[in-house]
Amino acid sequence: MAYELRSLERALEILGYLATVEQATLSEVCDVCDINSTTCLRTMRVMERNGFVRRSPDGRHYLLGLRLAELGTLALGRIDIVSLIRPLVRGLTEEFRVTAHIGLLRDGMITVIDKIDSPDGFVRYSLLGTRMPMHCSGMGKAILALFWPDRLAEAGVKPPLTRFTRDTITDIDWLAADVARCAERGFSIEQEEWQPGYGCTGAAFVFNGDYYAVSLSGVVVPASELEQRGRRLSMAMREFLQKQGSSLSQTIYS
Template sequence: MAEELYDTKQPESVAAVLKVFALLQALSENNETGISDLSVRLAMPKATVYRFLQTMMTLGYVRQEKDSERYGLTMRMFELGTKALQYPDLVELSKNHMQLMADTTGETVHLGTLIDSEIIYIHKVDSRHMLGMYSRVGRRAPLHCTAIGKVLMAWEDPERRERVLKGADFKRYREKTIVDSQAFTDELLRVKAQGYGEDREEFDDHIRCLGVPIFDRLNRPIAGLSISFPTFRYDESKEAETVAMLQGASRDISAQLGCTRFPLDN
């Protein structure tokens, strides 16, 4: 595939662009990678890999670890990515709420939005504990077994939801993963009725999540907020309190995005 993308038949300028993006994609999938690994993976000569990496370093998009001589992406790539968001202010509007919720609960807080038929984490605040949910900004996750995915689908327009779910893979990740489309539809009805979504060890073992949607000026769901708990720290007696905190954050963020009739108040 790599050879087909940038073979000698391509105009030189086009081939160069394809090589740059192939390198960026490879670094995004496996950060801190060496030249030899990139050369083998992309079927690209080491000298070419080195030359492109040095240019991208000069421009500030790639960094090199001095100790290991491996390469990775810089935060400048993340800054570019946030500019591609439909709602570029979303992360900035959510940061303080997320930090407050992380400080209050001690747990990891995520902000995610829809990309293709998955969700992508666009901001997170880590747990103060050693043990918590593994994630990173830019990581994709499935719709059918995450709290954010469920709330995005539960409040989505039925026609668009159907289109999105056609591209979803109802893969089984854990024993409790919902893999039947009818069962997932029933789950979405339950989520909307109760005003929040749950992941009950459906995506990661021993991790439970609570999530709520965020709405835009047309009162449509455009993102989700969630808090993730290791099961041994999950206190069901505090569930209502946690959900109220999430809904309060969503209400304020949604209002700042122009939402005039907060759907979770219905």
């Protein structure tokens, strides 16, 4: 039994690593996951037969398999909070002509569990299941505000902070100050910190012990316009939580 559990742990470690890269060779997987080549190859073959990993056209690299997308779609469809909040989010996309995301904190990253595109276009950098960094995304920083002031590491944020654009915050003290402002005003602001040419605002809440966030994303606009969207989003989220009563935590922001 112990061996079987270790085999499962290895498979999960491999999938976790492949989720962070576009593709990887067998030797790269072995090095990162600290697994010998024979065991790694056997594990890969089992996961490939079951659709959890697949080969690149040249056969040299491994990628995540489509079976994961199937299971992920099923899992996302069974999160009730999405159906509860979607009407509010859809209204905001129409009001501001932006794309809205609903995200869930998992393993120090934000996973997009729903997306509603703007009537005037759509944000191309995200799909369902996209993983967004905490320190430089609107949803991530909104959730970090719920961990403020002394639990940022618990949320999965610690140095070094990866740089994605020239505007990404990579200093932990600078990030802490930004999160403090987010907690004070009740919404986050992110301008070209993760994706060049885009900015967003976000707000967060807790549901059944899980941390969720909603963001409104679009092309870069003046800071005053982002703040207007943020205030509207924060107010709408508070009203939503109040209507739900005790079924949702009231910890969005005081």
